[in-house]
Amino acid sequence: MPTSMPDIANQSAAQHEGELDWVGMSEIEVPIMIAAKDEHERAVSARVEAFVNLTQAKAKGIHMSRLYLLLDQLSTEGSLTKESLTQLLNDFIDSHEELSDKAFVKFTFDYHMRRRSLISGKQGWKAYPVTIIGYFAEGQITTEMQVDVPYSSTCPCSAALARQLIQQAFSEKFGEENALDAKEVRQWLGTTEGIVATPHSQRSIAEVKVKLADEVTGFPITDIVDTVEQALKTPVQAAVKREDEQEFARLNGQNLMFCEDAGRRLKHALNQIPGYLDFWIRVNHYESLHAHDAVSVSTKGIAGGYRAY
């Protein structure tokens, strides 16, 4: 490197002095191998945020290239594990001696998983948005993960109103006290005059963030997806034959839910898992009745833990 190159970060003074909470880069484009719990290591296309704090009020700035190159080294020579995440944060701090004592890194990527259909046994891909966050402060590493899981929610109120219309149509067709011909009723139930109304349902997304306990050594991406889908029962499907679609209709009918119901189901399910020190759940029902969304937010509720907002 020519000796005459100016080194602004090291040699010049800040225009205004002051410490900064985070300085670094966002939207860094990085292909990276991810080693998730119980899964083969695989490449994902990540966007990364990398930050350190700036504790020297008079220093011009941090050394962005050092953070970038450490991340690049992980991308080209390693894979993302809980261990390498810890190492990366330690390296961020070591590369900023006397400038920083806190570090933060966030990886955001789509994680593709094979998901089996409900009845036919066919399989297809689903891409789950995943965020992995690590931060180092006061000598402690904290690891967090967020997974977004899409599902279907059918409105219980709309279902009750639809049932009432079906009862009314039944009375109009067959009267209140007549002896019924079972064959005729069965046939009528198979027509749109029989099932005269259907409840509205909507594609919904559960955003689930967890803080991982130290003993959780692998990123539990599949565990979180499975927990959410098993709790809600109506995950969005990949490969669908007619028998799968019919089972999906049955599951929706048997798992009617407001956003409050979905939030409570998830809270109960996540409370059973000891490896999650804390959690934050945001349930979004992208309504088809309204142009606005129905939302519920909940946390584990521990002192000093996640807050709803």
Ligand SMILES: Nc1nc2c(ncn2[C@@H]2O[C@H](COP(=O)(O)OP(=O)(O)OP(=O)(O)O)[C@@H](O)[C@H]2O)c(=O)[nH]1
């Ligand atoms: N600190 C800082 N650097 C920036 C910013 N925007 C662009 N950069 C550039 O990031 C580049 C890398 O900075 P450094 O890491 O200090 O690079 P360097 O001096 O070659 O590397 P070292 O010798 O390791 O300090 C520099 O060319 C900066 O101009 C910014 O907002 N803040």
